[in-house]
Amino acid sequence: xxxxxxxxxxxxxxPPGRAATYGDIAALAGRPRAARxxxxxARDSRAPGTPWHRVVAAGGRLGGFGGxxxxxxxxxxxxxxxxxxxxxxxxxxxRWPGRPADRKARNRAARKSVSPGKRPPGK
DNA sequence: ATCATGACATGTT
DNA sequence: TAACATGCCATGA
Numbered sequence: 001x002x003x004x005x006x007x008x009x010x011x012x013x014x015p016p017g018r019a020a021t022y023g024d025i026a027a028l029a030g031r032p033r034a035a036r037x038x039x040x041x042a043r044d045s046r047a048p049g050t051p052w053h054r055v056v057a058a059g060g061r062l063g064g065f066g067g068x069x070x071x072x073x074x075x076x077x078x079x080x081x082x083x084x085x086x087x088x089x090x091x092x093x094x095r096w097p098g099r100p101a102d103r104k105a106r107n108r109a110a111r112k113s114v115s116p117g118k119r120p121p122g123k
Numbered sequence: 124a125t126c127a128t129g130a131c132a133t134g135t136t
Numbered sequence: 137t138a139a140c141a142t143g144c145c146a147t148g149a
Binding site for chain 3: 126127128129130131132133135136
């Protein structure tokens, strides 16, 4: 199953009244860091029955939507998800799947070497 | 503390 | 290659 199909399946798994982040969808699809790929697929693919409006950005932000973010907001509101200043209310409850917690364990080991003299833009 | 910006990370097309 | 409906972190206001 190609990654795109997996993403579509994951999105369809989102129950009504709930929403998932691009990162979560990517993780369900098997590529935890492919959030951007998910967005890319979403745009290129308009598979029917795929509730892309339930897919939002991290932190409960709307994220982007093809040409009409207001429509996305309306669709979410129709499912009982309301927003507050661009953020989903009770995001911790509507989020799906239920994520236990994460804390700042992300070390990323990387930022890699960040090439000398590049990262600290600092002032 | 919150918002905005900059920069890099990651994956597919 | 660069673009993208992102994510996370750091810094500045």
